[in-house]
Amino acid sequence: xxxxxxxxxxxNALDTACYTYTCxxxxxxxxxxxxxxxxxxxxxxxxxxxxxxxxxxxxxxxxVVYSCNNATGCQQTILPNPYGTNAKCLIxxxxxxxxxxxxxxxxxxxxxxxxxxxTGACQRAPPTVCNNPExxxxxxxxxxxxxxxxxxxxxxxxxxxxxxxxxxxxxxxCSYLNRQCANNASCCGETQFCSPVSEECECTLxxxxxxEPPTNAxxxxxxxxxxPSPPTNQPTTTLCVCDNYLCFxxxxxxxxxxxxxxxxxxxxxxxxxGLVNGIDYCTVVTGxxxxxxxxxxxxxxxxxxxxxxxxxxxxxxxxxCRSIPKPCPSDGCFSYTCNATTGACxxxxxxxxxxxxCISTTCDxxxxxxxxTVCPSSTCFAASxxxxxxQCSSTPLDCDDNDLxxxxxxxxxxxxxxxxxxxxxxxxxxxxxxxxxCNPLTGTCGTRPWVCxxxxxCTIDVCEVGTGCVYTPAHELCSDSxxxxxxxxxxxxxxCQSDPVVCEGQGLYCKTALCIPxxxxxxxxxxxxxxxxxxxxDTFNCSEVNKTCVKNRQDCFVFLGIIAGIVVGAAIGGxxxxxxxxxxxxxxxxxxxxxxxxNTEEGHKVKHNPLYHGQGRGAECNL
Numbered sequence: 001x002x003x004x005x006x007x008x009x010x011x012n013a014l015d016t017a018c019y020t021y022t023c024x025x026x027x028x029x030x031x032x033x034x035x036x037x038x039x040x041x042x043x044x045x046x047x048x049x050x051x052x053x054x055x056x057x058x059x060x061x062x063x064v065v066y067s068c069n070n071a072t073g074c075q076q077t078i079l080p081n082p083y084g085t086n087a088k089c090l091i092x093x094x095x096x097x098x099x100x101x102x103x104x105x106x107x108x109x110x111x112x113x114x115x116x117x118x119t120g121a122c123q124r125a126p127p128t129v130c131n132n133p134e135x136x137x138x139x140x141x142x143x144x145x146x147x148x149x150x151x152x153x154x155x156x157x158x159x160x161x162x163x164x165x166x167x168x169x170x171x172x173x174c175s176y177l178n179r180q181c182a183n184n185a186s187c188c189g190e191t192q193f194c195s196p197v198s199e200e201c202e203c204t205l206x207x208x209x210x211x212e213p214p215t216n217a218x219x220x221x222x223x224x225x226x227x228p229s230p231p232t233n234q235p236t237t238t239l240c241v242c243d244n245y246l247c248f249x250x251x252x253x254x255x256x257x258x259x260x261x262x263x264x265x266x267x268x269x270x271x272x273x274g275l276v277n278g279i280d281y282c283t284v285v286t287g288x289x290x291x292x293x294x295x296x297x298x299x300x301x302x303x304x305x306x307x308x309x310x311x312x313x314x315x316x317x318x319x320x321c322r323s324i325p326k327p328c329p330s331d332g333c334f335s336y337t338c339n340a341t342t343g344a345c346x347x348x349x350x351x352x353x354x355x356x357x358c359i360s361t362t363c364d365x366x367x368x369x370x371x372x373t374v375c376p377s378s379t380c381f382a383a384s385x386x387x388x389x390x391q392c393s394s395t396p397l398d399c400d401d402n403d404l405x406x407x408x409x410x411x412x413x414x415x416x417x418x419x420x421x422x423x424x425x426x427x428x429x430x431x432x433x434x435x436x437x438c439n440p441l442t443g444t445c446g447t448r449p450w451v452c453x454x455x456x457x458c459t460i461d462v463c464e465v466g467t468g469c470v471y472t473p474a475h476e477l478c479s480d481s482x483x484x485x486x487x488x489x490x491x492x493x494x495x496c497q498s499d500p501v502v503c504e505g506q507g508l509y510c511k512t513a514l515c516i517p518x519x520x521x522x523x524x525x526x527x528x529x530x531x532x533x534x535x536x537x538d539t540f541n542c543s544e545v546n547k548t549c550v551k552n553r554q555d556c557f558v559f560l561g562i563i564a565g566i567v568v569g570a571a572i573g574g575x576x577x578x579x580x581x582x583x584x585x586x587x588x589x590x591x592x593x594x595x596x597x598x599n600t601e602e603g604h605k606v607k608h609n610p611l612y613h614g615q616g617r618g619a620e621c622n623l
Contacts, residue, residue: 010431018044019425028433030445036407036421038073043423053419058412062097063376064394066412074410076381076394088120088360088390094376106365109147115362119353122362126329126336126345133327134312136172162194169282169313180271247289268295282313282320307343333363357390380410404443432463458490484515510542 010021130149139152156165156174181201375383503521528540528549
């Protein structure tokens with residue numbers, strides 16, 4: 001492997017406008033020429049640095065402004081209330097901007113309400129009171145649409161024409177009185193009554209002709225000239241026929257003679273008591289009796305009330321008019337008291353703003369409601385309210401993934417984005433640099449020399465910048481010390497190769513030749529003797545032509561030890577002494593001797609051969 005030096009590091013790189021290359025400890029280190037920040041990321045496109053991504057911090061509106069700072073990333077600025085601190089009733093949202101909610105201080109035409117911009121609390125006027133609360137017959141109400149009082153009173157229509165009805169103020173219930181009928185001349189001066197059948201006034205006793213009064217009868221004393229003429233006829237009976245007028249009446253003095261009393265003035269007060277069927281201090285006689293209409297009756301007119309006072313008509317109260325404290329309304333939001341100077345009901349709010357400026361205390365018309373301040377949060381910012389100032393502030397979402405190789409930003413649509421910020425050059429065999437990517441602990445690109453390995457043991461693998469991997473055969477790496485190989489060499493594809501050593505005689509039938517590792521060639525004749533049945537006197541020759549072993553037959557003779565000593569001693573020396581020997585002669589005239597003392601299988605046979613014991617005769621070699 002070749003070592004990269006400062007002269008070759010990045011020499012043939014095609015992206016030097018985007019990256020720098022530096023040789024550090026024999027390693028070519030690539031570094032981008034740009035610096036990503038929290039607002040932008042860059043990339044190398046065609047050896048040109050271009051903006052890759054832009055951080056989306058969110059859409060600004062009337063409430064919040066979003067911006068991006070290259071050093072700190074997205075920032076959220078909550079805009080202050082443009083109307084100042086005296087506009088605490090206003091809130092802001094992205095749809096409506098700064099506005100006063102419709103429901104933060106409910107108001108109706110009959111009870112106006114408004115928000116106090118200084119405190120943010122709801123102020124409500126006393127509800128409009130249209131009826132007299134002490135007169136249970138008064139049903140006047142405030143029109144919720146117009147705020148105008150609509151008069152109302154409980155009516156008590158009679159069930160028939162013989163009764164009159166009215167509402168009792170203290171109970172709100174109807175009371176019914178019988179109808180009073182006036183006198184009629186056709187009834188001969190008798191009082192009429194209302195018939196439940198005809199629902200009309202009818203005569204009580206007399207119906208029909210009446211007699212003329214006596215000529216000496218004096219005219220009614222004090223009778224008005226406009227009074228109706230007395231009847232011209234009187235009853236023919238002896239019963240009293242007395243005159244009854246609207247303002248004068250007579251009564252019978254003597255029923256036997258029919259004598260009537262003098263005219264008596266009608267007491268209108270007594271008449272009233274009979275009409276109301278009990279005590280009613282609110283109906284009074286309003287004037288003298290009228291001969292045409294009778295007694296005049298009317299309601300008591302009460303004086304105007306003083307401040308913080310209400311005058312009511314109470315039929316059971318002597319004098320009718322009764323003074324009670326002026327009623328002031330009450331609800332869950334305000335307490336009301338009457339102002340003795342103005343006579344108006346002053347209100348004191350019950351819903352008091354607390355010390356926490358982030359909670360607005362208002363009234364919904366029936367009870368106090370604590371409404372927390374809603375700070376505009378977003379995907380990338382968590383907003384909170386300061387309880388001391390009531391102002392909203394925001395904290396960016398922490399998107400740090402603890403990887404120095406990424407740019408950590410927040411997108412309002414996608415949330416946290418961890419975008420690769422360090423774009424390391426890819427591995428390239430042409431530059432002989434292998435990229436290890438970005439180290440998340442250091443934020444730097446790591447590289448190492450390109451490793452060339454063809455898995456062939458006898459090649460030298462090196463990387464050359466501009467060329468790439470080069471594999472060169474090294475024959476010296478294929479040395480063979482076994483002495484059985486020739487022409488050892490390196491094949492760049494399959495590795496070491498060699499030719500086997502061919503030993504002399506290798507391939508012949510009558511000679512065995514082979515190469516023994518670390519010893520070299522070894523050759524020996526083929527052993528044909530193993531085929532002999534008598535290994536002492538039978539011999540075999542190897543025939544290369546016939547590729548077989550050929551047997552040779554021979555004769556054997558045994559002589560006495562002395563003769564053997566002489567013969568063999570002459571032939572092979574006196575080493576055998578006088579030992580018995582076996583003399584074998586072949587048909588070709590060759591002879592050889594085998595000693596009985598020979599520590600061989602043949603010698604063993606000679607020793608135990610009967611001829612060996614001096615029988616003095618020859619024996620065949622086929623022992």
